[in-house]
Amino acid sequence: MPAATTGVKARKFRGEVFITEDRCKECGFCIEFCPPKVLEFSKEFNRHGYHPPILVNEAGCTGCDLCGLYCPDFAIYGLRVPVESPAATASAAGVSPLGNDASGVERVRQGGGI
Amino acid sequence: MSVMVPFNPVEPFLRSERMPHIWCSGCGIGTTVNCFARALAESKLPLDKVAIVSGIGCTGRVAGYLNLDSFHTTHGRAIPFATGLKLANPELTVVVYSGDGDLIAIGGNHFIHAARRNVDIKVICINNFIYGMTGGQVAPTTPVGATATTAPYGCFERPFNLPYLAESSGAVYVARWTAYHVRYIAHSMAEALRKKGFSFIEILAPCPTLYQRRNKLGDGLETMRYYKQHSVIRHGANTRDLNLDFQGEITLGKFVDIERPTLQQTMGQRFRQVLRERYAG
Amino acid sequence: MSSPRRSAVLSGAHFMDGNHAACEGAIAAGANFAAGYPITPSTEIVERFASRAPLVGATFLQMEDELASSIAILGAAWGGAKAFTVTSGPGFSLMMEHIGFAAMTETPCVFVNVQRGGPSTGLPTLPAQADMMQARWGSHGDYEIIALCPNSPQECFNLMIDAFNFSEQYRNPVLLMMDESVGHMTEKVVIPPADQIDIIPRRYTSKAPSEYLPFKPASDDVPEMARVGEGYHFHVTGLTHDEHGYPSMEWQTQEALVGRLVGKIRAHADDLTRTEEKQLEDAEIVLVAYGISSRVALWALQKAREEGLRVGLLRPIVVWPFPEKRIRELAQRVKAFVVVELNYGQMVREVERAAAGRARTILVPHAGGAVHPPESIVKVLREVGS
Ligand code: SF4
Ligand code: SF4
Numbered sequence A: 001m002p003a004a005t006t007g008v009k010a011r012k013f014r015g016e017v018f019i020t021e022d023r024c025k026e027c028g029f030c031i032e033f034c035p036p037k038v039l040e041f042s043k044e045f046n047r048h049g050y051h052p053p054i055l056v057n058e059a060g061c062t063g064c065d066l067c068g069l070y071c072p073d074f075a076i077y078g079l080r081v082p083v084e085s086p087a088a089t090a091s092a093a094g095v096s097p098l099g100n101d102a103s104g105v106e107r108v109r110q111g112g113g114i
Numbered sequence B: 001m002s003v004m005v006p007f008n009p010v011e012p013f014l015r016s017e018r019m020p021h022i023w024c025s026g027c028g029i030g031t032t033v034n035c036f037a038r039a040l041a042e043s044k045l046p047l048d049k050v051a052i053v054s055g056i057g058c059t060g061r062v063a064g065y066l067n068l069d070s071f072h073t074t075h076g077r078a079i080p081f082a083t084g085l086k087l088a089n090p091e092l093t094v095v096v097y098s099g100d101g102d103l104i105a106i107g108g109n110h111f112i113h114a115a116r117r118n119v120d121i122k123v124i125c126i127n128n129f130i131y132g133m134t135g136g137q138v139a140p141t142t143p144v145g146a147t148a149t150t151a152p153y154g155c156f157e158r159p160f161n162l163p164y165l166a167e168s169s170g171a172v173y174v175a176r177w178t179a180y181h182v183r184y185i186a187h188s189m190a191e192a193l194r195k196k197g198f199s200f201i202e203i204l205a206p207c208p209t210l211y212q213r214r215n216k217l218g219d220g221l222e223t224m225r226y227y228k229q230h231s232v233i234r235h236g237a238n239t240r241d242l243n244l245d246f247q248g249e250i251t252l253g254k255f256v257d258i259e260r261p262t263l264q265q266t267m268g269q270r271f272r273q274v275l276r277e278r279y280a281g
Numbered sequence C: 001m002s003s004p005r006r007s008a009v010l011s012g013a014h015f016m017d018g019n020h021a022a023c024e025g026a027i028a029a030g031a032n033f034a035a036g037y038p039i040t041p042s043t044e045i046v047e048r049f050a051s052r053a054p055l056v057g058a059t060f061l062q063m064e065d066e067l068a069s070s071i072a073i074l075g076a077a078w079g080g081a082k083a084f085t086v087t088s089g090p091g092f093s094l095m096m097e098h099i100g101f102a103a104m105t106e107t108p109c110v111f112v113n114v115q116r117g118g119p120s121t122g123l124p125t126l127p128a129q130a131d132m133m134q135a136r137w138g139s140h141g142d143y144e145i146i147a148l149c150p151n152s153p154q155e156c157f158n159l160m161i162d163a164f165n166f167s168e169q170y171r172n173p174v175l176l177m178m179d180e181s182v183g184h185m186t187e188k189v190v191i192p193p194a195d196q197i198d199i200i201p202r203r204y205t206s207k208a209p210s211e212y213l214p215f216k217p218a219s220d221d222v223p224e225m226a227r228v229g230e231g232y233h234f235h236v237t238g239l240t241h242d243e244h245g246y247p248s249m250e251w252q253t254q255e256a257l258v259g260r261l262v263g264k265i266r267a268h269a270d271d272l273t274r275t276e277e278k279q280l281e282d283a284e285i286v287l288v289a290y291g292i293s294s295r296v297a298l299w300a301l302q303k304a305r306e307e308g309l310r311v312g313l314l315r316p317i318v319v320w321p322f323p324e325k326r327i328r329e330l331a332q333r334v335k336a337f338v339v340v341e342l343n344y345g346q347m348v349r350e351v352e353r354a355a356a357g358r359a360r361t362i363l364v365p366h367a368g369g370a371v372h373p374p375e376s377i378v379k380v381l382r383e384v385g386s
């Protein structure tokens, strides 16, 4: 997990994207509809022979989670993380950042896009 | 740099042990399930009290992938199953999630009658204009001119206009989206989850394996681009005007959102009025 | 065991027909949901239920067709209700898929078929017993069924309660196979006090969701059910499924599941078997008949006895599983079975199979539309006895 991304000093949040590579079926939805276009297909293959996406512009991800909404295979999602508290803490503990309440949806709404 | 984590935020709504699912690459069904998970979260409904009912077909598999009490029923009969479930257990929020062939062809009779009665169920219809699981046969939604394995020279039957069918049958909530319009879908689903009465959401979704490939329309992504470019949102549009032509313009929006007593309410009212204290309901 | 709600049970002596008695049996069994589609000659059952339901805390819905009725009851059953549907003739054909779905998903429920003449529209207002094999084999695939055949309004009441109890005990669809004559025959029906009616409650699990597997059988091969809406998040499918309830396309899963679905009934065939027997002690010829035909056969028995023929009667009350053990025993010592049924040969095949050549099996057929002229049976008895 990297520290707060450089070059975004004024921002309280940064975006992070999480990819479960082996679930990806290479449809390209996430890459196409990512508003800042920060995803590309990886050159690597996943276990099923598909090229999953990779984040090519780390600073550009806003954590809007549109990739997460589009992905038909539940293989990717984005998260807005307060700069001082990395999301990985919650993730590593096995707790869903969205969970059972609406806070996740608020976050999704803040992300802009369509 | 991204971090590999073993789940994503929809995970609590999924039966993760059943992933990967059976849907093809670029199939739109999974995208709508994502939206549904967000809608469930937004609705704040207790998940234990949400039950999902599907029929048969590709979309019929949705029930099996959602971490809810779930029922994968017989072909075309999700709605009457859901009707029995809801009447027997009114505290459940009952969602029917199925495809156009299942709900509108073999299940069409149940669809119109449940709407007429205003059974308090939410019906999500993934419309990909074709039979998926059985291999690309013509459906009552296939646009005139589109080909299918059982319409090899092109469909020559007029398809149903589903929002019009739903509204004229009595639905209290009617909306149409495409799989491209994810935030609208999630919002609409959340609205329907809170709505009392027969609520209907049609979602156009790519079936790249059968519909798009056979009709030389590209893959799932190409279809999503098409939806993006050729859809117009006209909330409150007259549902009569919502016919879908082959590769024509697509009108989207929320068309109906009215109040009407549900089946259980009209039943209770009638019995109380006629039977008074003899009514044991 | 528990008892039904006292206020719902019309305890006392009544004069009512079989259809009305079947409805009261359902209410006494605790049925609180029915869905139906009108069809002669069964309709009085749901007409009565429609009028009684709001008075006893039950729900009735007339659906758009038999397909809808037969699955609405399954939705209701999973919603926690004790549910049944009622039909005849063509409607029974339409319900077949959901009898199979109920067997596959182990949904407790009761289907009533008041049999009329067929095939197709046939004789809507007249009796037949020609759906007996359809009852057993009508839905596709391998499964077992429990079916009961009443021969009086009183028995329509009694067997309806048994049907519900069997459906709960074995988590299997149970069929009440009436016929038009019994359905429309009016006789004395005694409804006992509620506390004398034994009800088998649904087999709900007491396990926590984390320990519960929806289709893992208990010791008697029958899995416990979970209540919907209680956090079990269980899955029910008509696809071949494993103990989690998840679809599996492996032959091993199919073998385990179908083997258990069939086995849970076959292993209890002796517990399920119920017959009425008359004058079998010295019988050389055994009449085998069920439903209305058993009453005609009894008349023939008495006539034949007057003529000195040693005739007895075996009446299967539970027709499926078929009482083949009893037939096998009798076949060792009797000369012949004479099967009287309102069809061109259905249960006679079972009798013949169980008799396995040890005794002759003769059918007295009738295409339905009326009951057998009793003399036609006596004539056969004379021939066999001579
Ligand atoms: S979270 Fe938003 S910005 Fe980040 S990769 Fe996903 S779609 Fe792109
Ligand atoms: S949307 Fe999902 S399945 Fe499609 S390419 Fe992106 S990660 Fe892969």
Ligand code: SF4
Residues within 6 Å of the ligand: B022, B023, B024, B026, B027, B028, B029, B058, B059, B128, B132, B133, B206, B207, B208, B209, B210, B211
């Ligand atoms: S066949 Fe079509 S509808 Fe079915 S999973 Fe594949 S793309 Fe989706």
